């Protein structure tokens with residue numbers, strides 16, 4: 001049940017878990033916003049939430065969706081539904097953190113921790129049971145390595161000791177399935193929790209690997225899901241050779257995501273990686289059945 005998941009998730013890796021630093025874009029975005037709200041705008045509860053997954057490409061998805069003139073994106077991660085101390089501040093506190101938007105716009109926030117939070121689904125459902133949810137997922141084994149890499153760099157920055165990924169993935173010769181990064185990649189476990197509160201049709205899954213290779217088709221699917229008129233076009237994206245990722249061109253400006261997005265991953269011992277992949281395989285299959293769709297995660 002839900003409690004078992006949360007106990008399981010919180011049991012291991014707390015000490016190595018960073019506050020989720022997500023600086024967003026490297027370009028100066030704040031200068032776009034005037035100090036007083038534009039006439040005719042207001043702060044409104046989100047019409048859609050990007051619920052995760054951590055390291056799935058949530059920042060890229062939000063920034064790319066924000067190209068759309070009818071989208072108003074929250075500037076920072078809010079962590080309202082997954083952090084009890086924020087949830088206790090109440091709904092008005094949450095709404096205040098939303099961007100000013102015009103009546104024809106939809107408000108979108110992203111907090112990657114919602115997907116693996118035991119309580120976020122019922123809390124979001126209590127706010128708005130017909131809200132449209134966006135979930136961006138990538139190959140769950142690759143996600144584990146990305147998660148490790150994020151923690152690794154945060155620890156380096158904070159002058160804390162770091163470990164090789166194999167030391168975290170393996171305990172006493174076996175795969176350490178209690179490692180938090182692995183737990184977060186059990187998409188079937190978390191998805192079940194969401195499907196208890198929302199019908200599958202209300203959760204659109206964005207293929208995070210496809211978004212990296214070619215963002216436009218994934219964004220077009222999101223436009224349709226959100227009933228937005230098609231406004232995002234191929235010239236909104238250009239491949240930056242130095243970064244090795246697509247960057248955004250919009251309103252006459254070009255910008256890439258922050259340098260913490262798209263970091264090189266460490267090489268993982270192939271036997272350990274194989275152990276990880278075979279452990280995830282059964283969970284992936286269950287997940288495909290749950291969402292009535294497959295992904296090329298192998």
Ligand SMILES: Nc1ncnc2c1ncn2[C@@H]1O[C@H](COP(=O)(O)OS(=O)(=O)O)[C@@H](OP(=O)(O)O)[C@H]1O
Pocket residue numbers: 020021022053054055056057058059060112145146147149150211212245246247257260261262263
């Ligand atoms: N266009 C573009 N530019 C840069 N990075 C991109 C892009 N599209 C997707 N990604 C992938 O996004 C990964 C980070 O995911 P998140 O933003 O969800 O991370 S976080 O949970 O908010 O920390 C990040 O993971 P890493 O590669 O491990 O750094 C990227 O692979």
